[in-house]
Amino acid sequence: MKVTADRSRCMAAGHCAISAPDVFDHGEDGLVVVLDTEPGEERRREVELAEDLCPSRAIAILRTAAVAGPPDAGTPDTPDTASAG
């Protein structure tokens, strides 16, 4: 799976680094840093937890890496993001 984190949305809540410590960390500025942009499937549960908990919708799992489309093509399909703008 492919993982992205939008630093311009990150509010440094830190859930991602707790949920999936091998995939996410934080920089000196407190904001998210992706350590592994293509984690293995065995990390899926952790990464989905990070995506779900991220309060500012900064984390996205690109479901199908093969379908390269507009930036929002891979936006997660959780209902919370629908209105998060």
Place this chain on the structure above:
Amino acid sequence: MNAPTTTANEDLFAYPQDRACPWQPSPGYQDLGRQGPLHRVRLWDGRWIWMVTGHSQARRLLADPRMSADRSRDDFPAVLPRLDAPIFKPIAIIGFDPPVHDVHRRLLAPDFSLKQVRAMRPRVEDLARRLVADMLQAGPPVDLVEAYALPIPSMVISELLGVPYDDHEFFEAKTVGLLQAKSAEDAERAGRELWDYLDGLITRKEREPGGAGVLSRLAGEVDEDGDLTREDLLRIALALLIGGHDTTSQMIALGVVTLLEHPGQLAALRADPDVLPAAVDELLRLVSITDVSGVRVATEDIEIDGEVIRAGEGVLVSSSMTNRDPGVFPRPYEFDVHRTRGGNAASGRQHLTFGFGIHQCLGQNLARMELEVAFSVLFEGIPGLRLGVPLEALPSRSGGTMQGVHTLPVEW
């Protein structure tokens, strides 16, 4: 707001209502929660707002950029009389929308990051052990709020900000005065005293640059034409000082009460220290110390679950009820430290005690660390701890936002 004082509103559910049990929402909120996710409730001034008790609706609304947190707007609801005080209107970070919100929040992000919090932990452990030793020496009965629950977050936030802890009695009393005020006038008076105090403190930091703490660092970054004016800094100092100790201290106090009243859960926690992070999040969920995850006003019409929240209407998200949405938390009224068994350290974080969206609590990692330390050091140091008065006799705060107890007599 679109809802003027009318007699029609008199039939609506009256907000707020007092808790009957320190860790459970008022029986009235529980009834409301059973009726659906969105409700119209009547406020003290006769106006009405939406009260959200459904978890997914709450997350959607709190993450929606059409919801404003700007307390200076005329249509922003004052959910309690004290919130009508001018001092609350432009409260830093929490009461601003982007872009100002994001700029100020990012200024502070490094100081509240996980790494920073982990680095502070050993000092907080030393502090907690010292306080336990003092209690043991003084002997029972002890007021746990004064002797333990308040000094931990209070010392931590003063050290982090660079506010002299010697002034703690003053800033603690004024914070409680501000947060528990029954009228806007009382809140304003307490708030102004804190403001003047911080003004003096920041002036000293400007004269002697290079001191320790966030406020000294930020004092060096003030730029009247830039992102941080001196008034911004004062507002940030006020928000952090207020936000940093009352919430956490009352969470320690009610957390201890909840654990003592659930001996099986306390034993489970003692038997397996690895449960501690999950137990802290379960306590945060259950106790929902602020009772509210956030208040907002809609800036456009927003359709949600068949209802329309009109532009100008206020919304209050109930943390105590969204944290009991049975679709997310099975057996929602039960305290279960093993609720997320099989998950990792973050699986217990679905609750909305720290809010959601861009305003989700800046101090949450700090608060979690303080709570972990406070519970583990206390029950290790005083294994025979018990309440000094019957549960019903605890002097509890009234309904509204900040829940808690005025004092917590304990023995051992």
